[in-house]
Amino acid sequence: MSEVTVLKIGGSVLTDRSKERTLKLREINRIAKEIASVGVRDLIIVHGAGSFGHPQAKRFDLDVPGKCSYETIIIHNVVKELNRIFIEKLAENGMLVVPVHPLNCTISREGRLENMMTDQIRLMLKNDIVPVFHGDVIMDRIWGRAILSGDQIVAHIAKCLNAGRVGIGTNVDGIMDGKKVMDVITPEEFCGVKKLLKGSKDVDVTGGMASKANELFKLAEEGISSHVFNASKKGLVINFLSGERNFGTIIRGD
Amino acid sequence: MSEVTVLKIGGSVLTDRSKERTLKLREINRIAKEIASVGVRDLIIVHGAGSFGHPQAKRFDLDVPGKCSYETIIIHNVVKELNRIFIEKLAENGMLVVPVHPLNCTISREGRLENMMTDQIRLMLKNDIVPVFHGDVIMDRIWGRAILSGDQIVAHIAKCLNAGRVGIGTNVDGIMDGKKVMDVITPEEFCGVKKLLKGSKDVDVTGGMASKANELFKLAEEGISSHVFNASKKGLVINFLSGERNFGTIIRGD
Numbered sequence: 161m162s163e164v165t166v167l168k169i170g171g172s173v174l175t176d177r178s179k180e181r182t183l184k185l186r187e188i189n190r191i192a193k194e195i196a197s198v199g200v201r202d203l204i205i206v207h208g209a210g211s212f213g214h215p216q217a218k219r220f221d222l223d224v225p226g227k228c229s230y231e232t233i234i235i236h237n238v239v240k241e242l243n244r245i246f247i248e249k250l251a252e253n254g255m256l257v258v259p260v261h262p263l264n265c266t267i268s269r270e271g272r273l274e275n276m277m278t279d280q281i282r283l284m285l286k287n288d289i290v291p292v293f294h295g296d297v298i299m300d301r302i303w304g305r306a307i308l309s310g311d312q313i314v315a316h317i318a319k320c321l322n323a324g325r326v327g328i329g330t331n332v333d334g335i336m337d338g339k340k341v342m343d344v345i346t347p348e349e350f351c352g353v354k355k356l357l358k359g360s361k362d363v364d365v366t367g368g369m370a371s372k373a374n375e376l377f378k379l380a381e382e383g384i385s386s387h388v389f390n391a392s393k394k395g396l397v398i399n400f401l402s403g404e405r406n407f408g409t410i411i412r413g414d
Numbered sequence: 415m416s417e418v419t420v421l422k423i424g425g426s427v428l429t430d431r432s433k434e435r436t437l438k439l440r441e442i443n444r445i446a447k448e449i450a451s452v453g454v455r456d457l458i459i460v461h462g463a464g465s466f467g468h469p470q471a472k473r474f475d476l477d478v479p480g481k482c483s484y485e486t487i488i489i490h491n492v493v494k495e496l497n498r499i500f501i502e503k504l505a506e507n508g509m510l511v512v513p514v515h516p517l518n519c520t521i522s523r524e525g526r527l528e529n530m531m532t533d534q535i536r537l538m539l540k541n542d543i544v545p546v547f548h549g550d551v552i553m554d555r556i557w558g559r560a561i562l563s564g565d566q567i568v569a570h571i572a573k574c575l576n577a578g579r580v581g582i583g584t585n586v587d588g589i590m591d592g593k594k595v596m597d598v599i600t601p602e603e604f605c606g607v608k609k610l611l612k613g614s615k616d617v618d619v620t621g622g623m624a625s626k627a628n629e630l631f632k633l634a635e636e637g638i639s640s641h642v643f644n645a646s647k648k649g650l651v652i653n654f655l656s657g658e659r660n661f662g663t664i665i666r667g668d
Contacts, residue, residue, distance in 0.1 A: 227541070228510075228541035228542075228543060230505075230510060233505075233511075233512055236512065251487075256482075256483070256484060261518055263512065263534070264514050264519045264534065265531055265534065266534065267533050267534050275531075275533060277519055279521050279529060279553075280517070280520065280521050280553050283521060283554070287481070287482035287553065287559070289482060289487075299537035299541065300537070305541070
């Protein structure tokens with residue numbers, strides 16, 4: 161197995177977060193084409209739920225601990241729908257992709273991913289298949305059920321498979337210090353940036369940029385760097401997959 | 415957790431095996447109603463693929479070892495469609511059901527199920543959720559991909575969760591000795607019955623009744639009994655779930 165690349169595409173890139181279950185079909189198409197055009201080997205894709213999960217989860221109070229119910233399953237089905245559509249577009253562009261639904265292979269403890277089966281993922285990569293994960297509701301040892309963010313998945317799988325490259329495609333230019341994109345964040349700066357992001361207003365059921373950065377800082381502490389960039393800007397997914405690094409924010413894992 | 419019940423519904427019960435992708439919708443409805451009406455706790459459902467998998471797998475030569483390809487994924491999608499429809503009917507009848515796709519949580523070695531994550535399944539049961547598995551194509555350590563029969567899933571999960579009851583709903587009255595249904599098969603008789611079934615003509619990509627009996631004999635050797643009955647006959651699913659045993663074939667695990 162060559163170096164594994166993990167690419168996350170945020171739910172806000174693929175869907176219109178302001179309206180429930182609204183696709184950005186043109187964007188989904190573009191992103192699928194960009195990913196397929198580079199043809200990276202040993203690629204794992206993770207996508208967020210966007211309007212196929214967040215508003216519903218909020219309505220059903222799934223962002224607080226609580227018993228597993230019919231609503232839990234509705235959320236699972238809704239985000240699966242987005243997954244199906246995204247996968248269809250990737251396949252149309254010639255990619256050998258399979259869905260991986262975290263509810264089926266992951267459990268958490270008080271909202272933190274505790275265990276994920278990865279043998280099947282390693283075999284998919286060995287067979288030139290691209291697994292496509294999504295944010296999901298999963299079974300939780302303590303709470304009954306929990307929301308699992310795409311970012312938690314990225315951090316976990318990148319660590320398990322010792323990923324060489326981790327890209328987080330969002331709808332912002334990177335991690336911001338006021339109006340300026342931070343080019344690089346080194347481990348020494350993590351504490352300061354955490355404080356900075358705490359005031360951020362962009363908060364969804366998985367915690368927005370503060371929570372995203374938190375996952376990536378933890379990953380960096382394991383020695384794995386990541387790269388936050390704007391996937392809504394044409395060409396940047398290609399640039400990331402091609403190994404360019406002169407855009408967005410690099411979170412340094414050294 | 416109380417005693418776990420595993421119920422398999424054969425693909426021939428839910429679909430018309432003679433025509434590709436043909437549902438027996440009335441039967442699916444009836445079976446869903448029967449299962450829901452008994453309201454068994456700690457239930458795991460497994461269903462076969464029937465015409466949503468077998469003919470396609472045969473056409474694509476998926477019943478022999480070979481590389482993972484686009485066809486593999488088509489089979490997965492087709493059987494998932496049947497799973498979605500069956501689950502919908504179970505949910506319509508008030509059941510809290512979630513799909514479990516073996517491709518996401520299971521791997522095999524030369525066609526034999528080698529590893530399945532079960533922690534998420536235990537948590538589903540703890541949360542009163544009924545997991546619904548299906549026959550699938552999965553990643554195989556040696557072959558690339560393999561077909562995983564519902565019967566292998568039944569035997570594996572029944573063993574892992576030390577199931578108290580295992581029911582195999584097929585479209586025949588039980589395991590036949592000529593034209594007579596065998597009421598009970600004891601471990602001493604396994605060898606003889608294996609020889610008897612070898613000549614059976616009802617063979618699909620997962621091996622028909624001979625292969626089904628083989629899985630159940632292995633399960634019996636682990637001390638777990640199972641019950642093969644005709645789920646196409648009205649009321650027998652209810653009878654099985656209610657604990658009746660005076661029909662079909664009991665494979666004794668003592």
